[in-house]
Amino acid sequence: xxxxxxxxxxxxxxxxxxxxxxxxxxxxxxxxxxxxxxxxxxxxxxxxxxxxxxxxxxxxxxxxxxxxxxxxxxxxxxxxxxxxxxxxxxxxxxxxxxxxxxxxxxxxxxxxxxxxxxxxxxxxxxxxxxxxxxxxxxxxxxxxxxxxxxxxxxxxxxxxxxxxxxxxxxxxxxxxxxxxxxxxxxxxxxxxxxxxxxxxxxxxxxxxxxxxxxxxxxxxxxxxxxxxxxxxxxxxxxxxxxxxxxxxxxxxxxxxxxxxxxxxxxxx
Amino acid sequence: xxxxxxxxxxxxxxxxxxxxxxxxxxxxxxxxxxxxxxxxxxxxxxxxxxxxxxxxxxxxxxxxxxxxxxxxxxxxxxxxxxxxxxxxxxxxxxxxxxxxxxxxxxxxxxxxxxxxxxxxxxxxxxxxxxxxxxxxxxxxxxxxxxxxxxxxxxxxxxxxxxxxxxxxxxxxxxxxxxxxxxxxxxxxxxxxxxxxxxxxxxxxxxxxxxxxxxxxxxxxxxxxxxxxxxxxxxxxxxxxxxxxxxxxxxxxxxxxxxxxxxxxxxxx
Numbered sequence: 001x002x003x004x005x006x007x008x009x010x011x012x013x014x015x016x017x018x019x020x021x022x023x024x025x026x027x028x029x030x031x032x033x034x035x036x037x038x039x040x041x042x043x044x045x046x047x048x049x050x051x052x053x054x055x056x057x058x059x060x061x062x063x064x065x066x067x068x069x070x071x072x073x074x075x076x077x078x079x080x081x082x083x084x085x086x087x088x089x090x091x092x093x094x095x096x097x098x099x100x101x102x103x104x105x106x107x108x109x110x111x112x113x114x115x116x117x118x119x120x121x122x123x124x125x126x127x128x129x130x131x132x133x134x135x136x137x138x139x140x141x142x143x144x145x146x147x148x149x150x151x152x153x154x155x156x157x158x159x160x161x162x163x164x165x166x167x168x169x170x171x172x173x174x175x176x177x178x179x180x181x182x183x184x185x186x187x188x189x190x191x192x193x194x195x196x197x198x199x200x201x202x203x204x205x206x207x208x209x210x211x212x213x214x215x216x217x218x219x220x221x222x223x224x225x226x227x228x229x230x231x232x233x234x235x236x237x238x239x240x241x242x243x244x245x246x247x248x249x250x251x252x253x254x255x256x257x258x259x260x261x262x263x264x265x266x267x268x
Numbered sequence: 269x270x271x272x273x274x275x276x277x278x279x280x281x282x283x284x285x286x287x288x289x290x291x292x293x294x295x296x297x298x299x300x301x302x303x304x305x306x307x308x309x310x311x312x313x314x315x316x317x318x319x320x321x322x323x324x325x326x327x328x329x330x331x332x333x334x335x336x337x338x339x340x341x342x343x344x345x346x347x348x349x350x351x352x353x354x355x356x357x358x359x360x361x362x363x364x365x366x367x368x369x370x371x372x373x374x375x376x377x378x379x380x381x382x383x384x385x386x387x388x389x390x391x392x393x394x395x396x397x398x399x400x401x402x403x404x405x406x407x408x409x410x411x412x413x414x415x416x417x418x419x420x421x422x423x424x425x426x427x428x429x430x431x432x433x434x435x436x437x438x439x440x441x442x443x444x445x446x447x448x449x450x451x452x453x454x455x456x457x458x459x460x461x462x463x464x465x466x467x468x469x470x471x472x473x474x475x476x477x478x479x480x481x482x483x484x485x486x487x488x489x490x491x492x493x494x495x496x497x498x499x500x501x502x503x504x505x506x507x508x509x510x511x512x513x514x515x516x517x518x519x520x521x522x523x524x525x526x527x528x529x530x531x532x533x534x535x536x
Contacts, residue, residue, distance in 0.1 A: 058510055059477045059531050061329040063372050065349035065356040080360065080367040081333035086476070086533075088333040088370050090358065092348065099348040102356050102372050104331050106477050106531070110508040113536040118433055118466070119504040165386055198386070208354070209327045209374050211479045213512045213531050215505040236387040236516065237483040237524045240378040242326055244481045244527050246514055248504065256505045259512050261529050263327050263374070263481050265354075268381040 004177045005144060006186070009038055010045045012075060020046045020075040024068055028141040033067030035141035036207045037189030039093070039101055044185040046075040047089050047105050053079075054087040055109040056218055057181050061211045062103040068095060077105075085109040110217050117215075119259070121250040124150050127170040127228040145190060146174040148228070154192055155200040165194040165235040165245070176226035179251075181214065184221060187229060187249060188212045188260040194235035194245045195266050203268050208242070210262040216255065224251040241265060272445050273412060274454070277306055278313045280343060288314045288343040292336055296409040301335030303409035304475045305457030307361070307369055312453040314343040315357050315373050321347075322355040323377040324486055325449050329479045330359075330371040337363060345373075353377040378485050385483075387527070389518040392418050395438040395496040413458060414442040416496070422460055423468040433462040433503040433513070444494035447519075449482065452489060455497060455517060456480045456528040462503035462513045463534050471536050476510070478530040484523065492519040509533060 009025035028038035040062045047053060047060075074094045081088040086108045093101035124130075130148040134156065152167030171190050173183060193205040216224075233247035242263050249258040277293035296306035308330045315321060315328075342362045349356040354376045361369035392398075398416040402424065420435030439458050441451060461473040484492075501515035510531050517526040 059331075061372060061477075061479060063327075063356050063374055066351065080370050083334065088331050088367070090360070090370055092358070099356070102348050102358055104329060104370050104372055104477075106331055108476075108509070108533075110510070113507075113509050113534070114467075115505070115507040115511075116466070117505045117507075118502065198384070199382075208376075209329075209372075209479075211329060211477075211529065213529070215507045215510070215512070217508060234386065236527045237383070237385045239381075239383040239385075239483045239524075240485060241376070241381050242378070242483070243383075244483070246527070246529075256507075259504045259514070259529070261479065261481070261514075261527070265376075266381070 006173055006177055006183055010041050010182050012042065012045055012049055020049065021072060022075060023072050024070050026140065027144055030139050030141055036064060036210065037186035038141065039068065040189060040210060041182045041186040043075060043091050043093060043101060043103050045182050046077040046091065047107065048181060050077050053107060054082060055085065055107040057105060057214050058108050059106045059211065059213050060103065060185060061209065062101060063209045064207055065102055066100045068100050073100065117256040119248055119256055121230055121254040122168065122232065124168060124230060130170055144174055145171055147171050152197045155196060158200050158202055160199060160201050162198050162200045165198040167191060167197055168230065168232045170228040171231050172226060172228045178226050179221045179224045181221065184258060185212060188258050190231055191233040191245065191247060193264055194233065195238060195243055198235060198238065203266050205264055205266045207262050207264050210260065212258055212260045214258055216257040220255060224257065227252040229257065274441055274445055274451055278309050278450050280310065280313055280317055288317065289340060290343060291340050292338050294408065295412055298407050298409055304332060304478065305454035306409065307336065308457060308478060309450045309454040311343060311359050311361060311369060311371050313450050314345040314359065315375065316449060318345050321375060322350055323353065323375040325373060325482050326376050327374045327479065327481050328371065328453060329477065330369060331477045332475055333370060334368045336368050339363065341368065385524045387516055387524055389498055389522040390436065390500065392436060392498060398438055412442055413439055415439050420465045423464060426468050426470055428467060428469050430466050430468045433466040435459060435465055436498065436500045438496040439499050440494060440496045446494050447489045447492045449489065452526060453480060456526050458499055459501040459513065459515060461532055462501065463506060463511055466503060466506065471534050473532055473534045475530050475532050478528065480526055480528045482526055484525040488523060492525065495520040497525065
């Protein structure tokens with residue numbers, strides 16, 4: 001039996017009505033509610049575990065409608081359309097009958113084709129020459145990741161300075177765990193809010209929507225093993241209460257595994 | 269009464285069961301099924317017209333589950349969660365009882381905050397010094413847009429050359445029409461497939477999912493009027509049957525209106 005804290009956190013039980021029962025994880029708690037990445041991984045896991053699933057994840061969109069309270073939740077995942085080699089999912093997560101997360105996913109049987117990564121991995125020092133991050137990080141979920149910032153780390157001085165929101169870091173599960181679609185889903189949300197980097201100012205924030213595009217198939221994830229991922233994120237616009245970011249995750253061999261985007265609420 | 273071809277195409281009628289009835293538009297036909305942007309605008313319009321709607325669009329994700337057949341369709345839009353100033357929508361479009369599109373949207377009341385565009389508009393010649401695009405474009409929907417390519421135009425010779433997928437163009441409705449959320453939704457899908465630029469090779473393609481982040485509110489769209497938008501798109505990865513692209517649309521004044529992403533199926 002796999003006893004990694006991540007596997008415990010995403011565990012779901014199939015119910016007689018076809019829904020899945022899960023429970024929030026204290027190990028992945030954020031300031032308010034859970035780490036968004038673990039909610040996304042729980043949602044993804046409902047699709048991965050679903051008896052009707054066809055193929056592997058190509059995209060996932062998750063919308064954070066309300067902060068989950070500590071306790072049980074229900075995931076309803078429905079294959080809205082199944083084609084010959086593709087499938088479209090509608091997903092809803094509920095607590096006490098109220099919707100807390102919504103989402104859609106696209107899965108597909110993939111086959112070998114011509115391909116190229118147009119976004120190549122930036123030149124960075126290797127993980128073993130990149131020290132761990134410093135600074136006060138009281139959130140529980142941070143402890144479940146080994147993060148080694150290269151650029152755009154969490155500010156140590158909140159002085160309102162900054163002219164770019166670019167962050168680059170090496171990251172993997174702590175303790176190490178072989179990469180799969182569920183853990184890659186969670187890792188896609190590992191970035192702290194871009195406004196903290198751009199302004200060096202602490203303001204209330206919360207992700208409202210995140211989309212993940214999986215470029216890798218399961219064999220490429222297996223080949224990544226438990227090595228570090230190079231994760232990079234940058235905002236494109238901060239405007240009237242919401243900013244976005246666009247991000248990429250490569251494995252140590254330089255294969256682009258994921259491109260991912262999100263919109264974050266901020267008060268300012 | 270507004271008789272612009274776009275308004276005719278996105279027209280919906282509220283039904284007694286709360287759903288909306290619409291009809292595909294011959295003017296926006298693509299090679300197979302409708303132009304994806306017009307389907308996205310029809311879906312967006314159901315939220316915009318919905319009597320329960322709170323606030324303005326901040327994000328929309330649309331998944332293309334099947335090519336729509338010419339004829340009527342039904343849009344089911346449901347406010348899955350309404351908070352004090354935000355709202356989460358689940359949307360499904362059906363033809364003959366079968367799901368053809370799925371989606372989610374996030375709307376919000378926005379207020380003035382500190383902000384900055386980190387992605388500034390690239391230096392480009394103005395629209396009136398940029399000639400119209402050339403080349404054979406048999407699709408009906410192309411006629412509904414005034415497109416003026418700056419870089420990465422549709423190849424005139426299909427010789428397998430190319431080393432970047434970057435496209436930049438000026439674009440607006442043809443005839444001109446004041447910008448609003450519905451038309452901006454459609455314009456966000458105006459890019460032809462990145463693989464055509466990167467490889468100068470014609471292969472079967474089809475968008476499977478698209479996400480749009482609206483950075484502008486309605487007053488900023490109004491200020492854009494019917495001027496041109498600078499639209500830019502670039503792929504990040506082509507792999508095993510699917511590629512992505514990441515794109516931005518600025519108005520002529522240089523305000524970033526939208527960042528948008530999609531995944532496209534390709535055969536190769």
